[in-house]
Amino acid sequence: QKEVEQDPGPLSVPEGAIVSLNCTYSNSAFQYFMWYRQYSRKGPELLMYTYSSGNKEDGRFTAQVDKSSKYISLFIRDSQPSDSATYLCAMIKNFGNEKLTFGTGTRLTIIP
């Protein structure tokens, strides 16, 4: 079993819908949780990171962490065609120089 599980999709939703992306993990030592966005043929770029449990909002994006359930989510409000990409969750034990552990990524398509 992988340390981080993520539904690979694909997920298609109409423009303007709310999108929910999720990951579960098994290692309780993870403390920092990130979401990366990856466009086709590009490297991943960091969207948001969250420390421990709680919510964090940035514009149309909200990241949510529930450490008791080992479950993290990314919500995208008012989705746009430009949001079409692969979204990868990642986590790390300490925010020092340490490897990231990634989910497999969810391919998202926003239909105009």
Place this chain on the structure above:
Amino acid sequence: GAGVSQSPSNKVTEKGKDVELRCDPISGHTALYWYRQSLGQGLEFLIYFQGNSAPDKSGLPSDRFSAERTGGSVSTLTIQRTQQEDSAVYLCASSGDYNEQFFGPGTRLTVL
């Protein structure tokens, strides 16, 4: 400013040949990471450099894989006697004082 660059962007090779993949990190970033992204597998950590030293090589899949970093800057990942299962996108990332990992666009390796 310039981001992480990788070369070549695409590499097609024959089984059994050696390949070298290059990464130029963001100037001043002391940490450098190599990851591999295969279809349906997400990003898998290969090796981490701090300066020219590699304190974590735990992700290298076999002794056919090696990497070095010189002058605290450019890194080269070498795969000897390539196999078809080595086909993947090889991603490099670098990080500085704030530990966010910035990714390059990757090298797409195809082993025929």
